[in-house]
C-alpha cells in the first residue's frame with residue numbers, strides 16, 4: 001500500500017480539476033479531484049457509458065458553463081458534487097467516487 005500525493009488544497013481551485021494515477025491490483029487507474037461550489041470531489045476518470053476516460057487526456061472535465069462534468073466522447077453530463085449522470089446515454093448511473101484524505105492542507109490517495 002502506498003500513498004499518492006495529489007495536490008495541496010489551494011491548488012484545487014474552484015472549477016478546476018487535477019488528475020492523478022494509482023494502481024489497483026495490476027491495473028493503472030486514473031482519478032481526478034476538483035472543486036465545485038467550494039466542495040472537493042474525487043472520481044475515477046471512467047465514463048459510466050463505456051469504460052473509457054471522460055476527458056481526452058486534456059484534463060477537461062467541466063462543461064463550458066462550469067456547472068457540470070461532461071464525458072467528451074458522447075456528452076454524458078454528471079453532477080460534480082454527487083457524480084450522478086443526469087443526461088446522456090448513462091443517465092441514472094454515477095461516477096465511481098474515490099476516497100481522498102486531507103492532511104495538513106495536502107490531499108492524498110491511499111492505494112489498496
Ligand code: FES
Pocket residue numbers: 047048049050051052071072073074075076088089090
Ligand atoms: S463514453 Fe462517455 S458518454 Fe459515451
